[in-house]
Amino acid sequence: MFNSASNYADSVDLVMLIIVGISIVLLLGITIAMIYFVFRYNRKKHPVAEQIHGNVLLEIIWIVVPTIIVIVMFWYGFEGYQKLRADVDNAYEVKVFAFMWGWNFEYPNGKTSDTLYLPLSKKTKLILTSRDVNHSFYVPAFRLKEDVIGGKNHFMILTPKTTGVYDIACAEYCGLNHSKMYTKLHIVEDHQFDQWVSKVDATQTKPVEEKK
Amino acid sequence: MADNAAVAGNGNYVDFYNYKGKYSGIAGWLLSVDHKRIGLMYLYSMVTFFLIGMTLGFFMRLELWSTGQDIMGPQTYNALFTLHGIIMIFLVIIPGIPAGFGNFFLPIQIGAEDVSFPKLNLTSWYLYTIGGLMAVVSLFVGGGPIDTGWTFYAPYSIRTGTEVILPLLAAFILGFSSILTGLNFVTTVHRLRAPGMSFFKMPLFVWSLYSTAWIQIIGTPVIGITIILVMLERAFGIGVFDPALGGDPILFQHLFWIYSHPAVYIMILPAMGVVSEIIPTFCRKTIFGYGAIAMSSLAIAFVGTLVWGHHMFTSGMSDEARWIYSFLTFIVALPSGVKIFNWVATMHKASIKPETPFLFVMAFIFLFSIGGLTGLVLGSLATDVHLHDTYFVVAHFHYVMFGGTIFIFFAGLHYWFPKMFGRMYNSKIANTALALMVVGFNMLYFTFFILGYLGMPRRYYDYLPEFQDLHRFATVGSWVMILGIIIMIVNLIVALRKGDKAPANPWGGMTLEWTVPSPPPLTNFTKIPTVKYGPYEYEHYEEVVNNEH
Secondary structure, three states: OOOOOEHHHHHHHHHHHHHHHHHHHHHHHHHHHHHHHHHHOEOOOOOOOOOOOOOHHHHHHHHHHHHHHHHHHHHHHHHHHHHHHHOOOOOEEEEEEEEOOEEEEEOOOOOEEOOEEEEOOOOEEEEEEEOOOOEEEEEHHHOEEEEEOOOOOEEEEEOEOOOEEEEEEEOOOOOOOHHHOOEEEEEEOHHHHHHHHHOOOHHHHOOOOOOO | OHHHHOOOOOOOOOEOOOOOOOOOHHHHHHOOOOHHHHHHHHHHHHHHHHHHHHHHHHHHHHHOOOOOOOOOOHHHHHHHHHHHHHHHHHHHHHHHHHHHHHHHHHHHHOOOOOOOOHHHHHHHHHHHHHHHHHHHHHHHOOOOOOOOOOOOOOOHHHHOOOOOHHHHHHHHHHHHHHHHHHHHHHHHHHHOOOOOOOHHHOOHHHHHHHHHHHHHHHHHHHHHHHHHHHHHHHHHOOOOOOHHHOOOHHHHHHHHHHHHHHHHHHHHHHHHHHHHHHHHHHHOOOOOOHHHHHHHHHHHHHHHHHOHHHHOOOOOOOHHHHHHHHHHHHHHHHHHHHHHHHHHHHHOOOOEOOOHHHHHHHHHHHHHHHHHHHHHHHHOHHHHHHHOOEHHHHHHHHHHHHHHHHHHHHHHHHHHHHHHHOEOOOHHHHHHHHHHHHHHHHHHHHHHHHHHHOOOEOOOOOOOHHHHHHHHHHHHHHHHHHHHHHHHHHHHHHHHHHOOEOOOOOOOOOOHHHHOOOOOEOOOOOOOOOOOOOOOOHHHHHHHHHHOO
16 A cells, blocks of 8 residues: 555555455445435335334344454454464574664674664564553554564564665654654665674664663 | 423413422522422533533643644643543533433333432532532642543553542542432332333433443442542552552553443443434334343443453553454444434334434534444554554544544433423524534544544544644634534523423423423323323324323
8 A cells, every 4th residue: 555565564454455344334324324314214105104113134144244253353353463463483683772762783793873773585574662651663664563562672673675775763752852763774785784883883883872 | 491381380280490499599409309399400500510511621622722832731621621520520521411310200211200329329419519619629739630531541640749638538528429320229129119111111311311320339439449449549659550559550540440330331321312312203103122222232331341451452461452452342333323313213114203302413423423423443452552641542532432422412401401491592593503513523533543643642632743643633623512502502592591492292202301391390290191002103203292191
C-alpha cells in the first residue's frame, strides 16, 4: 500500500486487506439494509408494523458466523507476528537507546551512531532500552513498533528485503519534543555496511552522555 | 434557561420546574434531591464541558494546519490534547448518558418516584462538580497545565514539571461520583421497580444502565488506587512505577487499563441502551431480540473486563499475553455485533417515521459500525503493532466514542427534549445540523485512518511534510462538523425559549416516561403504575398509553 521494506511488512498489508475487505462487506450490508428498510417500511407506505419479537435461528446465525469470521481474522493477525517474534536465533544484535528526545545505536564492536545502519542480508535483533521515560521505536516501513522502557530490554526483529532509507519515529508520548524524535534507518549492501561499521574512531566508541 | 423552559401545567398538575419546595430560585436546584433536577444539572454541566473540549480540539486542528509552528508552541499543544482527553472522557463521556439521562429517566422508566438514595445522588453531583472545578483550577497552579496525556503514563507523569497531583485528585473525586451513582442505580433497579415490572420487562435503557453500574462499582476503585500510587510516587518517591527508583512502568499500564478499558464500555453501553429505546419508538414495533440485546450488555460488561491488554500489545508483555488478549478482543466484538444486527432487524417490516432522533441513530449505526470494524483491525496482532499509537487509533476511538456515545447523547437530547423541557424543537434545522456533523465528522476522522496507516504517530505537535495535505483536509472537516454542532445547540436553545408546547407523547413511545405529562410532575406518577407488558410490545400500544395512567 505504501513503501514496504520487508516481506513481513507485505504480510501485514495482506492481513489489513483481508480484515478491511470483510469489514467493508459487513458495513455495506448493515448500511444498505438499514437505508432500504427506512424507505421500504416508511410509515407512509407501511402504516402498520408487524410485531416480530425475534428469531432464535437468526440470533444463532449472527453469533456463529461472526465468531468464525473473527477467529479467521485473529489467526491471520497472530500467525505471522508470532513467527517473526519467535525466530530470534543467529541474529545480528544492535542496542538501541532512547532518550528525551533522540536515539542512540550501539553496534557489537562498540561503534555508536544516531542514525541506524543495517546490512541488507542479515536478520537484525534490536535490543531496546530507555534512558528515561517511555518511548516507542516505530519503523512504519517495516510495520513494526515496540515500546522502549527504562529497566527493560524489549526486542524487535528486522529482516529487510531492499536497500533504502526509512523513517524511525517515537510512538509513545514522551514530552515536549516527542514529535521531533525522528531519525533514519539506512538499509545498505553488506559490504557497505561492513565498511561503515568498521570505521570506529575514538570519539564514537564512548557511550553517549545520558541526557535529561 | 430552566425558568423559560418551565411551562406551567398542561392540565391540573404542577410540573417539577414549578413545584414549590423548601428552597426556591437557584437553591431550589443546588439543594434539590429530585432526580430530574439533578439529571438536568448534570446535562447542563456536560454540554458546557463538551463545548470546552470541542474548542480545545478546534485549536489543535488549527495548529496542525501546516508543519512547524502555526499558532502555539509544543508545550501548549501537549497541554491541549491532555485537557481535551481528560475533559471529554472524565467529564463528558463517562458520566454523560448515565448521570444525565439515567438520572432523569431511570426512575420514571421503572415506575419509581425517585432513585433509592436521593441525597447520595445530590452528593454525587457535588463530587462531580468539585472534580470538574479542581481540574479547571489545576491549569493555573504549580507548574501549569498538565501535559501527560489523559493516560498519565508513568514515569513521565512522575517526572514532568507540570501540575499533575491536582488533576489526578480531580479524577479520583470524579471516580467516587461515578461509583456512588452506580451504587444508586443498582439499588434502584433492584428495589424500586413498579409492580409487574420484572427484570425482563425493563426497558433496555435500564438494562444498559444496570450493566454499566456494575462496571462502575467494580472497576473504578482500581483507577482510584492507581491514581493514589502516582500521587504518592510524585510526592514521596515510593518507587512503584519509575524505573529509576526501582519501579515498573508496565505495572502502571496494567493498573490503568484494568479500569480504563472497562470504562470504554461504561461509555458505550448506556448509549446502546438509548438506541434500543429510540428504534422501537420510531418503528412502532417491538424490538427484535429483546433477550439477546439485554444479555449482550451483560456479556460486554463481563468480557470487557478481560481485554485491557490490547492497549499494551507493544508495551513489552510476553508474546503469550499478546495473543491471548488479541483473541479475547475479537470475542468482545461479538455481542456488539449482535446488538447491531438486532437493531437493523427491528427495522424490518416496521412502520418507520424517520424523525430527528431516529436519523441520529442511523448516523450512529453507520459511524459506530466503522468504529467497531476498525477495532478488529486493532485487535489483530500484526496490524495493531503497526497502527498502535498512530492516528488510526485516534480515528477508531473517535468513531466509537464520538460517533457512538456523543452522537447518541445528541440523539437522546432530541428524543427526550420534549419530555424534559415540555417544548418541541425545529426538526428541519436539527436534521440539517446532523447532516453537517456527519459530513464533517467523516472528513475529519476518516482521514485519520489513512494518516495512521501511512505511519503518522499520535500526540504529535509537528509532522513530516508528506502528511500536510491530509491534515489540512481533516482540519477543514473539523470546521464543517463544529458548524453543525453549533447549529444544533442554537436550535435547541431557541426551542427552550420559543418552542411549541410538547404533548405527553410526541413520538408514540411505549415506555413509562411517555405516560406521564411533559415535563413530569415532582413525583413522576400520580399513581404508581402496574406493568403488564414488555416495554416495546406495540401490539398493546393503545391499552398501555391510553389506559394505564
